[in-house]
Amino acid sequence: MNQINWIEILGYVASLFIAISIMMNSIVKLRVVNLIGAFLLGIYGVFISSVPVILLNFFIVLTNIYFLYKNIKKKETGNKV
Numbered sequence: 001m002n003q004i005n006w007i008e009i010l011g012y013v014a015s016l017f018i019a020i021s022i023m024m025n026s027i028v029k030l031r032v033v034n035l036i037g038a039f040l041l042g043i044y045g046v047f048i049s050s051v052p053v054i055l056l057n058f059f060i061v062l063t064n065i066y067f068l069y070k071n072i073k074k075k076e077t078g079n080k081v
Helices: 006-021 027-047 051-076
Strands: none
Touching (some): 006 027
16 A cells, blocks of 8 residues: 655645635735745755755745735725825
């Protein structure tokens, strides 16, 4: 019986989150789901020791956090941001 490769499964789950995120109608939902996928893919990059995967996905995580924060501030100030 083959052993389950949890690292590979993590990569597939992360990719699935990113794929699902691009089908979202709401930009907030897209960013949240994409943030989760990018975070998981960044962790996957750590496990496979791939610096480009790590750097790109943690950059995407930070970008999603920034725009989610900006969106929250925009709603709090009544769309003035």
